[in-house]
Amino acid sequence: MANAVAPFCPPVAADAFAIKDCALLTIATGKKATTLKELQTHLTTIDTDSIYLHVWGSLLEPHFDVREYNNHFASWARRGLHDDTLAERLAMVDPNDYGDLEALRQELLEVIAERLDEQEYLRWVLATEPFEFIRSTIVVFDTAKRIQQPEELITLIPHLSTSSIFYHFIDARRRLPTSQDDFCFWLACWGDRYAELAQHLAAIDPYFNSLTTIRQQLAKTFERYCPRERP
Helix, strand or coil: CCCCCCCCCCCCCCCCEEEEEEEEEEEEEEEEECCHHHHHHHHHHCCHHHHHHHHHHHHHCCCCCCCCCCCHHHHHHHHCCCCHHHHHHHHCCCHHHCCCHHHHHHHHHHHHHHHHHHCHHHHCCCCCCCEEEEEEEEEEEEEEEEECCHHHHHHHHHHCCHHHHHHHHHHHHHHCCCCCCHHHHHHHHHCCCCHHHHHHHHCCCCCCCCHHHHHHHHHHHHHHHCCCCCC
16 A cells, blocks of 8 residues: 655644735825926935835736836826936836835935936926825725635635735835835745745736736736646
């Protein structure tokens, strides 16, 4: 009689993965900019919650096609100032390249300062629409769904709401001390078993894709790299 194979056990006791959903509630700050110089001045002191919303918030906004620009600053540079050069430069600032929102603030300010040095008249050009600074607070909802094994996410991820994808794959990066998404953080509880899966999940771009595209990429990655057979 063949020896029975011992069931696989993770090296660290892993809690169940709690599926959450979220919404960003917006709060007016009362600060507006009608020129690029005013935008620069307000951006210097505005709360980081406002920077977070203006950089990441467009992902949660309803739209019918691919976003023209992936943050509110770039969109306003195009629509309000009609400055395509500045819009493109602001759009290329990837928040994932910066350790925190303060570092991101400094990069945005540097891009604006460089443009003002190139075209001094932009200090006084009035925008055709003001930029309104708003800040956000995230409200989290517990869906009551619990996942015990990573394999269960193969069938679940395609059915998650885009706001749930935002919470677990994007917002987690500022919540967790490791700056990881929730999926990779949880998979680490199983040691090296899901290392390849976690590596490919970490390679998915969370900024230059829509949440729908991110969900599709997550689903394909789990389908392809999640080991299904127990050793």
